[in-house]
Amino acid sequence: MTIKLYCFGESGNAYKAALTLQLAGLEWEPVFVDFFNGEARSEAFLDLNPMGEVPVMIDGDVTLTQSGVMQDYISSKTGQFGGRSAAERREILRWLFWDNHKMSSQCGTTRFLMNFIPPEKRPAEVITFMQGRLRAAFKVLNRALEGQDWLVGDQPTIADLACCGYLYYPEPFGFDRADWPNIDRWLDGIAALPGWKHPYDLMPGNPGDRAA
Numbered sequence: 001m002t003i004k005l006y007c008f009g010e011s012g013n014a015y016k017a018a019l020t021l022q023l024a025g026l027e028w029e030p031v032f033v034d035f036f037n038g039e040a041r042s043e044a045f046l047d048l049n050p051m052g053e054v055p056v057m058i059d060g061d062v063t064l065t066q067s068g069v070m071q072d073y074i075s076s077k078t079g080q081f082g083g084r085s086a087a088e089r090r091e092i093l094r095w096l097f098w099d100n101h102k103m104s105s106q107c108g109t110t111r112f113l114m115n116f117i118p119p120e121k122r123p124a125e126v127i128t129f130m131q132g133r134l135r136a137a138f139k140v141l142n143r144a145l146e147g148q149d150w151l152v153g154d155q156p157t158i159a160d161l162a163c164c165g166y167l168y169y170p171e172p173f174g175f176d177r178a179d180w181p182n183i184d185r186w187l188d189g190i191a192a193l194p195g196w197k198h199p200y201d202l203m204p205g206n207p208g209d210r211a212a
Contacts, residue, residue, distance in 0.1 A: 003028040006048065006056040008035050008205035010116070012108055012166035014055040015199040017070040020161050022195050022202060024078045032204040036116070067165070068096045071158040081158045091152045095159035103137040106130055107166035111173035115207070131174035138180050145182035149189055156193060164190050168198055171207070 003021060007014035007030050021028040033039050033054050040052050049056045049065045057064045057073075064070050075082040083089045110130040113122055141163060144151060151159040167175060167187055177184040190196065200206040 001027075001060050004031050004058045005029070005203075006031045006033050006045075006058075007054055007203045008033050009200045009203040010169075010205060010207065011035070011054050011203075012104060012111075012169065012199070013053075013067040014203060015168075016067040016104075016162050016165040017055045017057055017074075018199070018202050019165075019196070020071045020074045020081065020158060022197060023156075023161070023193055024074050024080050025195065026074065026078065030203050034205075036210060068100060068158075068162060071096070071162060075158050081156060081161065083153055083157050084155075088153050088157070092157050092159045095151050096162050098140075099159075099163045099165070103134070103141070103163065104165055106133050106137060107173060107175070110134060111166065111169065111171055114173050115171040134174050138175065138183065142180045142182045145186045149186070156190065160186070160190060 003026055005014070005018055005021065005028055007018055018028075018030065033045065035054060039045055040049075040054055046052055048063070051065055053065065055065075055067055055070065057070045059073075059077075062073070064073055071081075074080075083092050110127060113127050113130070150156050151163065164187060166173075167177075167183070168191075177187065
């Protein structure tokens, strides 16, 4: 049965789930959610996910929300990207929780404020504050990747596929790969995995579609 992922291309959180599905080799298809025209707040979508958030993943009679839960589910279902031991499993969870609280939430908010609202409504002081928070997160990530290819152990895990979620996007939000050599190398390593695709190639919807 084909897994359905309700998503849109601009969503870094949706990309985490889509990329994990893709790299795990599962049969899946994207279902476009017109987020910028309010579909995620529609009654039909709220019946699917009362949190009003993308992504949503449906695998038969299993419906999941929150990208980290989906990544854990995919890892458990396929035996891939889950680490080699209980200790690695705990370390993977540590990075998933860190990413959700310290990096992806900051990336998503800052990128949205800088690119997806009218210029006259962009709060400069808030953006400056958020970019400071992001620099602190990038320092943590860059330091963790010093001398190693992956965040946990000697192979890619969902920790890597979570923490990279927003870092391939082209829109400016305070992240320049050239400033963070370990992150830059790590992103190249993820992009070299068989089946990898850029978020705008993996999921429908991108800023160019809305500008047309």
